[in-house]
Amino acid sequence: MTEIDAKIDALVPAWLHLPDIAEMLDVEVTRVRQLVKEGQLIAVRRGENRTLQVPAAFIDGDKVVKGLPGTLTLLRDDGYKDEEMLEWLFTPDPSLPGTPAQALSENRGTEVKRRAQALAV
Numbered sequence: 397m398t399e400i401d402a403k404i405d406a407l408v409p410a411w412l413h414l415p416d417i418a419e420m421l422d423v424e425v426t427r428v429r430q431l432v433k434e435g436q437l438i439a440v441r442r443g444e445n446r447t448l449q450v451p452a453a454f455i456d457g458d459k460v461v462k463g464l465p466g467t468l469t470l471l472r473d474d475g476y477k478d479e480e481m482l483e484w485l486f487t488p489d490p491s492l493p494g495t496p497a498q499a500l501s502e503n504r505g506t507e508v509k510r511r512a513q514a515l516a517v
Contacts, residue, residue, distance in 0.1 A: 401442070404479060407486035410452035411442060420455055436465040438478045451482065453497045463505025467496070470512040484515075 414432075418425040432439045432448070437460060439448040454461055471481045485497040489511065492499045496508045 401440070404440070404482050404486070405442070407483060408451045408453070411449040412452045412455060414439065414448055414450070417450055417455055421458055421460075431460065435468055435472060436460060438468065438482060440478060440482070451486070451497065453486075453501055456501060461497075461500050462503060463500045463508060467500065467505065467508055467512050470509060471515070474512070474516045476515075484512075 412420075414428045415425050417437075418428045421428065428437070428450075431437045432450070437450050437454055439450045441447065442449045454464055456462070467485075468481060471484065476484065485500075486495050488495050491511075492504070492507060494502075496511065499505070499508045
């Protein structure tokens with residue numbers, strides 16, 4: 397594990413493998429890979445087998461958390477790499493309160509996007 401992996405591992409409480417997400421979303425695993433490729437989800441290689449995994453907080457029942465794809469686009473446009481986006485999404489922000497990922501799951505995407513836009517300034 398690299399240093400950034402350990403840091404992100406400490407921040408992200410739970411991870412899901414792509415086949416598990418496919419089952420939850422009731423789609424083929426190739427569709428989940430497409431969501432990652434399109435930037436609607438972030439997947440990182442973890443564990444001994446270095447399998448692709450997505451933070452569990454990004455999936456809400458049978459769909460991707462509302463507001464996540466737009467937030468990821470904003471962060472990517474600001475020049476953030478996947479690891480940096482994960483770090484930002486899972487680092488507590490006292491002004492929210494909680495983490496941006498928690499706020500998204502609580503349907504407070506507007507607040508999260510506002511903060512993501514402010515990062516570009």
